[in-house]
Amino acid sequence: MRRTLALIALSLSLLLTACGGAPAAPAAPTAAATEAATAAADAPTAEPTAAAAEAPTAAAATExxxxxxxxxxxxxxxxWSQSMYDALKAIQTEMGGESAMTISYSENMFNVTDAAAAIRDYASSGNKLVIAHGTQYGTSLFEVAADFPETAFAWGTATDAGESAGLKNIFAYNAKAEEGGYINGVIAAMLSKSGTIGVIGPVEAGDAKTYIDGFTAGAMATNPxxxxxxxxxxxxxxxxxxxxxxxxxxxxxxxVLTGSAxxxxxAIGIAKDKGIPWLGTQSDQSSLAPELVVATQVYDWDSTLKDMFAKINAGTYGGTAYNLTLANGGLKIAFNPGYTGVSPEIKAAAEAAIKGISDGTIKALP
Amino acid sequence: MEQLLTIGTLLGVLHSMIRLATPYLYAAIGETLGQRSGLLNLGVEGMMLMGAYVGFYVVFTTGSLLGGVLAAALAGALLGLMMALVSVTFRAEQGISGIGMYLFGLGLSSLLFKLTLGTVQSVSGFPEVPLPLLGSIPGIGPSLFTHSVMVYAAFALVPLAAYVLNRTTWGLNIRAVGDNPQAADALGVPVAAVRYATATIGGLLAGVGGASLSISALNIFQENLTGGIGFIAVALVYFGGWRPVGVLLGVLLFSFVSALQLWLQVTGVGLPSDLAVMLPYLLTILALAVSNRRAGQPSALTKPFTRGA
Known part of the structure; x- marks a missing residue:
């Protein structure tokens, strides 16, 4: 009995550390959806805003x-999650607040089964667009999407917009993380005096791996x-x-340090304690160490989302695979003004590399 | 490969090992006291999370490190008291109520984090201070004897707990209650009171262990900061044969392998990262499977006490 308990404790801990995520709290999408519905009822006569005006249908103007x-x-x-949530919030504000656009969300859904239930709930509660923000949700998303042809779905990091499964209501999005990774690598190699650069990665997969591979390529190209x-x-x-x-x-x-996820x-906390410059990715991380975050590759989902919204309002529920790149502005290198160690040479080298990647003369992945 | 075998790397591994061991020690020593009195507390992880959050919040708002530790201890002790109420007074199934306590701590600390901090913040926590004399030994001084006060206190707990358990009347009562509560009761030992005390102290130490992360090792708080440390700590109590020194050895071994796998990756030995990160856990499973120290197990562990039953 005791041994069994010990093993239970151990396997629980394994499970937890392996996933590194909290077992997702029971999804409460229904509650959120109800809230959204109430918000809709509260403001049925909302003025169509500029962004909503792009939508030609009458329905879009009233609900x-x-x-x-x-x-x-x-x-x-x-x-990762904040980059998408912040983009949604910004668009919501731009469109005129809750009366023009509602956002329901379930966070910390590391458990894919819970996430699948939430995706289905959201689809059946009248959302126009359901975003599954993780590669791991793909299988579940495809199953649900087949049952809700009138709802648009989006997922990423992914490049499969449903064609393979014959679905017409799926958008895919992918961040070319290696591009900003390359730029961060260039900056890191120029900042480093010891010539040793540290990378803290999660698992060797997805945009974390491409970021780190791009970073390595950029650093090695600058200082072999x-x-x-x-x-x-x-x-x-x-x-x-x-x-x-x-x-x-x-x-x-x-x-010099960087890392992903x-x-x-x-890691940034430690970098701050030890005074080590940090290069970030995904969301702007300068708030945590205002003097030490050098630059962040920011995922800007704004134009991707707006394009999806426009397509949905025009009656197209999927079929596009989006790529965030430096060239299309989906990826941005945000220098942190609080960090003072960026010389004009470093900035020039970074800009040259951005230009090179944008026009194809530099390959971010070897 | 040769970089791995240098003195510098070895000292680096030892330095990491000592730092990594700290939260495990607090939690596992507290859990040892509880289990020796017959109480299994699987909720350590939740108590650590609450301690980590509360400690961080107090330091973040007041700047007082001592205040942070005391607040974390208080938060942990309160949860320990709750655990005792559920498993001693209400005689609930301990494995289940422990999981409940974990989820409670996880949920509450996450909720409070969102309500009060909203986003990840950092504080200046306990600095690393070299121990007098020992800290100035070349090589091992900076590696073994230059850490924060929270680290030294964790290691000091081991002999203290061993002394209390083996050399004091109170320790004798704890062991008696854990091994044969009927007999202890017949001799006038207050079984419920002893278990309340060990559960509260166990919670207190778990809380401080959580704070050792948020205001000493990491100086930040994030949801689910402890990431399974509390559960490993429970496993390490079994591993250590319910003796503080055994637990210490288990904690050190686990931390050593955890530190070693980081250095294996840094020095580029070519071991796949997926395999490297598995090492500490594989080792723990192996050790649990081969160690057979049933003699150390408190006989009344997980059994609620009912007089005359």
Whole structure:
């Protein structure tokens, strides 16, 4: 009995550390959806706003555009989930608030089964667009999408807009993380005095891997003698492990750090304590270490989302695979004015690399 | 590969090991006291999360590190008291109520985090201070003996807990209650009171262990900051044969392998990262499977006490 309990405890811990995510709290999409419905009832006569005016249908002018999103981490993760949530909020404000667009969300849905239930609930509660913000939700999304042909679905990081399954109501989006990774690599190699750069990755997959590969390529192209040390924590959300990985990188000689996924807040905390410059990705991370975050590759979903909205309002519910790139403005390198160590040469090199990647003369992945 | 075998790397591994061991030690020593009195607390993780949050919040708002530790201890102790109420007074199934306590701590700390902080913030936590004399030994001084006060306190807990358990009347009562509550009761030992006390102290230590992350090792708070440390701590109590020194050895071994796998990756040995991150857990499973120390198990563990039953 006791041994069994010990094993239960151990397997629980394994499960938790392996996923690195909280077991998702029971989804409450229905409650959120009800709220949204109330909001709609409260403001049935809302003035059509500029953005909503793009939508030609009468329905769009009188009832809000309902969007729901399922995310693997929190909306304040300073990374993947926040990048999308912030973009939705910005568009909502631009469109004229809740009367023009409602956002229902379920965060910390690391458990795919829970996420699938939430996706289905959102689809059946009248949302026009349901976003499954994670590659892992793909299978569930395709199943649900087949049952709701009048609802638009979107997912990413992905490039499959449903053609393979014969579905016409799926959008896919993909961030070419390697592009900004390359730029960050160039900056890191120029900032580093020791020639050793530390990378804290989650697992070797998805946009984390492409970011890190691009970063390595950029750093090596700038300083072929540099060594880029990588530690993968095996988790997206294990803040404590990311912190220890950062300490280890620093102890091993790294004087510039970068990393990916929501776990990096732990690593940024250590970088701040030790005064090590940090290069970020996904969401602007300068709020956490205003003096040490050099630059962040920001995922800007704004134009992707607006294009989806316009297509949906025009009656097309899917079929497009979007790419965020430096060239189309979906990826931006946001320099943090609080960090003072960026010389004009570094800025010029970064801009030259951005230009090179945009016009195709530089390949971000070797 | 040769970089892995240098003294510098070895000292780096040891430094990481000591730092990594800290939250596990607080939680596992607290859990040891509880289990020796017959109480299984699977909710350690939730108590750590609450301690981590409360400690962080107090330091964030007041700047007082001592205040943060005390608040974390208080939060953990309150949850420990709740755990005792549920499993001693209400005689609930301990495995289940522990999971409930974990979910409660996880949910409440996440909710409070969102309501009060909203986004990840950082504080200046406990600095690393070299121990007098020991800290100035070349090599191992900076590696083994230069840490924060929270780290030293965690290690000091081990002999303290061993002393209390083995050399004091109170420790004798704890062991008696855990092994044979009927006999202890017949001899006038207040079974319920002893278990209330160990559960509260266990919660208190778990809370401080959580704070050792949020205001000493990481200096940030994020939802689910502990990421499973509390559960590993419970497993390490079994591993350590319910003896504080055994638990210490288990914690050190686990932390050593955790630190080693980070350094394996940094030095580019070529071990796949997926395999590297598995190492500490594989080792724990192996050790649990081969160790057979039934002798150390408190006989009344997980059994609620009913007089005369």
């Amino acid at each position: 809000p555009f309902k969007v729901a999103i399922v995310m693997p981490s929190g909306i304040t993760d300073l990374a 003698a540099a060594s880029v040390n990588k530690i993968y924590t095996g988790s997206f959300g294990d803040t404590a492990k990311a912190a220890e990985a950062a300490s280890t990188e620093i102890a091993a000689g790294a004087d 929501q776990q990096v807040v732990g």
